[in-house]
Amino acid sequence: xxxxxxxxxxxxxxxxxxxxxxxxxxxxxxxxxxxxxxxxxxxxxxxxxxxxxxxxxxxxxxxxxxxxxxxxxxxxxxxxxxxxxxxxxxxxxxxxxxxxxxxxxxxxxxxxxxxxxxxxxxxxxxxxxxxxxxxxxxxxxxxxxxxxxxxxxxxxxxxxxxxxxxxxxxxxxxxxxxxxxxxxxxxxxxxxxxxxxxxxxxxxxxxxxxxxxxxxxxxxxxxxxxxxxxxxxxxxxxxxxxxxxxxxxxxxxxxxxxxxxxxxxxxxxxxxxxxxxxxxxxxxxxxxxxxxxxxxxxxxxxxxxxxxxx
Numbered sequence: 001x002x003x004x005x006x007x008x009x010x011x012x013x014x015x016x017x018x019x020x021x022x023x024x025x026x027x028x029x030x031x032x033x034x035x036x037x038x039x040x041x042x043x044x045x046x047x048x049x050x051x052x053x054x055x056x057x058x059x060x061x062x063x064x065x066x067x068x069x070x071x072x073x074x075x076x077x078x079x080x081x082x083x084x085x086x087x088x089x090x091x092x093x094x095x096x097x098x099x100x101x102x103x104x105x106x107x108x109x110x111x112x113x114x115x116x117x118x119x120x121x122x123x124x125x126x127x128x129x130x131x132x133x134x135x136x137x138x139x140x141x142x143x144x145x146x147x148x149x150x151x152x153x154x155x156x157x158x159x160x161x162x163x164x165x166x167x168x169x170x171x172x173x174x175x176x177x178x179x180x181x182x183x184x185x186x187x188x189x190x191x192x193x194x195x196x197x198x199x200x201x202x203x204x205x206x207x208x209x210x211x212x213x214x215x216x217x218x219x220x221x222x223x224x225x226x227x228x229x230x231x232x233x234x235x236x237x238x239x240x241x242x243x244x245x246x247x248x249x250x251x252x253x254x255x256x257x258x259x260x261x262x263x264x265x266x267x268x269x270x271x272x273x274x275x276x277x278x279x280x281x282x283x284x285x286x287x288x289x290x291x292x293x294x295x296x297x298x299x300x301x302x303x304x305x306x307x308x309x310x
Contacts, residue, residue, distance in 0.1 A: 049281035062277075069281035078265060086261040086286075089247075090239045092175045098235055100179050101186030102228060106216065108187065109194045124184025136249035139177055140164060167258040170251065174259075178243070189231065190224060197223035229307040237294035240286050262286045 018025060044059075049069060051062040073079060104124065111117040127135070142148050143163035150160040163169045201219045210218065244263040251259035262282060270279030302308035 046280065046284055048277050049284045051277055053277045053280075055276075065277075069278045070285060072278065073282050073285065078260070081257070082260060082262050082265050085258060086240055086242055086263075088258075089171060089174060089242050089261060092171055093178055094235060094239070096175055097179045097182065098232065100183045102190055102224075104183055105187040105190035105194060106220065108191060109220070110212070121184065121187075124187070126184070127181045128185035130181070132243070132245045133249065135177065135181060136246060139173060139250065143169075143173060164250070165252065165254040167255045170255045170259040174246070174250065177246075190227060193224040193227040194220065225305065226307045229301050229305050230309065233294065233298050233301055233309055236297040237290055239293055240289045 048059065048062075050064060050066055051059075052065050053059065053062045108117055108120060111120070144150070145160055145162055149163070154160055161169070163173060197220060201223070202215055205215045205219050240262065242261045242263055244261075244267065247259060247261055247264050248267065251264065263286075266279045266283050266286075269275045269282065298308045298310065
């Protein structure tokens with residue numbers, strides 16, 4: 001078949017498909033407009049990282065400097081600290097926070113009292129709907145020198161601890177509050193995956209003499225493993241991304257040593273100091289690392305579990 005005939009046939013198939021599903025494409029239109037307008041067109045602005053951008057000169061008239069801002073960042077005093085803090089915060093968040101929704105979903109799945117189950121779900125979901133500003137205000141009040149936590153410590157005979165001005169306490173507070181805030185909401189997708197596990201497998205396991213724990217290990221976990229793998233890949237794709245607003249509201253100069261991350265550094269450089277090109281270069285480097293890590297873990301998971309994003 002000639003290329004002209006092949007193209008004509010392909011165009012005819014597309015036209016038939018569009019005519020048949022025109023309302024579906026119409027529903028897709030706002031989504032496409034959103035992503036094109038707010039995600040793809042703004043990519044043109046990434047070239048600011050390679051220019052000495054000046055708002056007076058504009059994007060295209062600003063002089064091209066290549067990788068100068070990237071090199072300046074790699075040689076800066078803050079590079080190691082920012083990279084280390086970003087990795088450590090995400091590492092501990094994944095280590096402690098990623099399994100938490102899975103464990104909660106498994107525990108909820110074992111409950112037979114529906115009323116109590118709904119109550120637990122409601123309580124654990126609520127923190128997700130609280131504003132980050134309110135969450136941070138609560139944390140600052142609870143862990144202040146005269147807050148609830150220190151009051152309890154004094155009552156049991158211990159010394160008060162200046163939690164919010166000691167850098168060593170920032171990571172436990174950040175990770176712990178993240179788990180409290182997201183564990184209930186994160187468990188929803190695993191609860192949905194648990195409903196798709198074939199119930200006949202549990203019956204077969206019971207006949208073979210498997211108790212509840214054995215069923216959990218050999219039936220439940222393998223049944224939701226593809227969901228766990230996909231969520232793990234997506235989480236690893238954000239390993240260089242830390243909740244910017246939360247860190248910004250909780251940290252202070254005393255905790256910069258463990259709390260200052262790439263996103264807060266970009267904020268200070270780009271917004272407060274107006275170093276637009278430098279901050280764009282740092283942010284672009286951060287996004288590139290996320291993309292590379294996503295590719296690596298997607299390939300690893302595809303080889304190990306035959307489950308991946310693509």
